[in-house]
Amino acid sequence: MKAAAAIDVRELSKRFGDKLVVDRVSLQVQRGEIFGFLGPNGSGKTTSIRMMCGLLTPDGGEGHCLGYDIRREAAQIKRQVGYMTQRFSYWEDLSIRENLDFVARLYQLPRRREAVDRALEDLGLASRARQLTGTLSGGWKQRLALAACMLHEPQLLLLDEPTAGVDPSARRDFWEELHRLAARGISVLVSTHYMDEAERCHKLAYIAYGRLLVQGRGEEVIASQKLSTWRLEGEDLVNLAQRLERTPGVAQVIAFGAALHVSSHDAGLMDTLRVLPGVRRVETIATGLEDVFVYLMSHADDNFRQGAP
Amino acid sequence: MSREWFSLARWWSIVLKEVLQLRRDRITLAMIVGIPLVQISLFGFAINNDPRHLPTAVIAADHSEITRSLIAGLQNSSYFEVTETLPDEAAGARALAQGRVQFVLNIPADFTVRLIRGERPAVLLEADATDPSATGNALSAASGILQGVIDKDFKGPLAALAGGAAPFEMRLHRLYNPEGITQYNIVPGLMGVILTLTLVLMTGLAITRERERGTMENLLATPVLPLEVMTGKILPYIVIGLIQTTIIMLAAHFMFRVPFVGSVLALYLAALLFIAASLTVGITLSSLAGNQLQAMQMTMFYFLPNILLSGFMFPFRGMPQWAQVLGSVLPLTHFNRLVRGIMLKGNGWVELWPDVWPILLFTVLVMGVALRFYRRTLD
Known part of the structure; x- marks a missing residue:
């Protein structure tokens, strides 16, 4: 297998009932790239991410994730992708260590105890390992979630609004961590609503009403409009x-x-x-990113109506 | 201190909102309508503590006018319904053990001859008295029925025999539970009832909880397979089920002094089979339910007919045909028979098999439904 793009999907579509939630989305994420995925609520970001990691079967289109076919090789993708859900989805009635240990077991990590110990150490939670996860604050939950989805050393991280409800300094730490990961060659697809975060991405895509309106480097996105x-x-x-x-x-x-x-x-x-x-x-x-995104958001609606029969 | 007055407008908006929500919650609606309907039909029509048309086998080694009229008399009482004729006592014992018949009427070979000679021969009526309420009325009716036969038939030359003491004797054998102790029936039955409730409910909740809290999405994003999630979540409940079985068995023995004639191993195997059946139901309900509350409601919906139609609370044979057919589908019906058969009758494999395969079949079918509906992805 050649060093394929981390994500390369074409014309992905997904329909729930008679609502077209994702409409022919194509995007490419290169290795070691932080790719920002922007768009208003309900624009199809989460659905797109779920299709890329094999959680949802696309109704149309095709693509590869780390060189694996998203339709047929979901199992391989799951082993090499870390997916952080929009909502904190670890077990609140388990302790921090129990959560990490459970995830490590799911991925069948060879030196499980060491991996968990290292993760706890890196998190700075070693002393609170026995604390129930439900008692953690939002910022800590988010750090734990990132640590848990990094436990199996994935090649690609799919982060769905990871910093929603997290305070600015915790967000800054989080992004520094993402850049350290990217420097190690890990690819990151991250959806966000924050402009400052968008500016920290290597590349951006803007989606509204299920359609990808623009993608490219920040300057390119700005210039395109x-x-x-x-x-x-x-x-x-x-x-x-x-x-x-x-x-x-x-x-x-x-x-x-x-x-x-x-x-x-x-x-x-x-x-x-x-x-x-x-x-x-x-x-x-x-012209800044924010100007462009506000413009895109307010005009996407018109485009969509014009495009519809 | 400021006081807020009750606002009719506010109150009404709450009412409207509730109605809107209810209208969208089809499960609750179904339960609202379904439970009373089910209860009325079960209590009103299905439950019968005076069961009639109980299947009866006849071992008639003697065929004469008198024995025929004896059998006809039993039939006419509507308590007994002769469903088969058996060659010998061994066959009769087997029919009782399997629960194929409730009674065996045994007429000895020289019955008519000895009757005419005035030797007061005996007929033997054996009853499966595991559930005392199922046989009680029929047994007390039996002697009256026979007296009627005598009054009608013993005319002419036999009239002399009709007067005074009865010309023949009817011996009643209450098998398995001679004293008619209700606990002998209820306590083993409780085993299945408790297993049903806890296992169906607990697995149902355990799986819907994952979905409700969003952790299922996380699980599905890892390499773990749906079947692993399902079976992995089930295992602890199998252990719980076996612990419950043990507790009930010990309670039956030490608290209620219920006899234990059969094999403990057989009972545990039967319990395992039944636990498997209950768990598949729990999983199926959880894949249909959207949240924990719905799972709970569905469990109750499943539990109710199980309690009422399985012969746990009321004699199975007292129910009308349609209710018996429904009851025969439910695993609890068969498990009750298995437990009673093992504990009270000491049944072995041959007698148990007729109640083993229906549970197996049920489990396989429900498992098929569960796998069909289990969401492999989030679509």
């Missing part, structure tokens, strides 16, 4: 924003603290903006 963005300062921002939204050529207006971010496909809009009543200051800024 061909938006120019300005930062506006002025009086009565709420009213100004409403007026701006009605101005022809304005694609979107987002409030950022004491200023507005105005985006447009028309790079020459700045002259129009400058003379608007109430505008004190206009400066051109680089």
Whole structure:
């Protein structure tokens, strides 16, 4: 087997009842890459991830995960993939050590005790190994979950909103850990809602209503939407924003603290903006990921309706 | 202190919400309708403590007008229904042990001759008295029936025999439970009832709990196979079942002094078979139930007919035909017979087999359903 891409899926589709939850999603994740998977709630992120690790059978499309066919070789994929579910899914009525030990047994690790001891040591939970998992705080649960799904030293990590409900400093630690793992050649697919996390990914994909709208490196994603963005300062921002939204050529207006971010496909809009009543200051800024994602999210709906028969 | 007054509008919104939720919860709806219906039909029609048409075998070594009218008299009473004619006493004993018949009427070869000579011969009516309530009324009716036969038939030259003491004697043998002690019947029956309730419920809950807490997804993402999850979760309950069996057996022996005639090994084997059947039911229910509450409700739904139709609480043969057919499907019915057969009758393999294969068949069929519905992936 050649060193295939960590994930290479084409045209994946999944239908629940008559609802098309994932609509022909294709994406590639290279080895050692941290791939950010973004999109609003209910956009099909979790379903896509479940199909990639063999938990769900796709209704259409095909693909490989670590070189294994996602339809026929789910068993091999499961052995080499670490999957962290969106909801904490370890056993709260087991102690920390019992959980790790149970997972180690499921993967039939050769030196189980050592592996568990090392994981506890790395986690810094060695002294609390006997504590019931249900009594851990959100941040600790998340670290435990990551340790548990790393126990069998997977080549690929699929993380479904791993940092939801985790405080900023724990999130920062978590991402540092992800980058250490990636440096060791482990591939990571991580879904998230946080922009700062999106910016820490090597590559990104944005999915809405089951469709993959854009994927690539951060700059590529930004460039793909061909938006120019300005930062506006002025009086009565709420009213100004409403007026701006009605101005022809304005694609979107987002409030950022004491200023507005105005985006447009028309790079020459700045002259129009400058003379608007109430505008004190206009400066051109680089379009950020957040501007693009908000734009994608608000326009995905329209695209979807247009695409539908 | 501020007080909140009861708000009708708020209250009504709660009512509407409950109705909405209920309408979507089809299991609860089915239970709401199903339980009363089941209870009414079972208590109202199926339960009969005065069972009639009890299967009776006749060993008639003597064929005469009088024996024929004797048999006809038993039949006409509607308590006894002659279902087979057997050649000898050994065959009669086997029919009783297997539970094929409730009674064996044994008429000796020289009965008519000795009757006419005025020697007061005896007929023997043997009863399977394992469940005293099943045979009690029929047995007390038996002597009256015979008196009727005498009054009707002993005319003309035989009229002299009709007066005074009865011209023949009827001997009753209550087999297996001569004193008619109810506990002898109930306590062994309890074994199956308790095993059913705990095993079906516990496995059902154990598996739905995984799904409810989201840990099933985690399990499925590891290399562990569904069959491993299922069987692995079952094993502890098999042990629990065997412990329960032991406790009930000890209680039967030491607390209720129920005789134990048969083999302990046979009882444990029967218990294992029954535990397997109950566990497959538990797994099947859990793969149908969406959460723990539903699993619990379904268990009750399964448990109720088991209690009522298996012959545990009420004599099996007292139920109408349709209820007996339903009851024959349930493993508890057969397990009750196995336990009583082993403990009270000392039955061996040949007598037990008729109640072993239905449990086996049931288990295999239910297992098929379970495997069909078990969610291998999350689809």
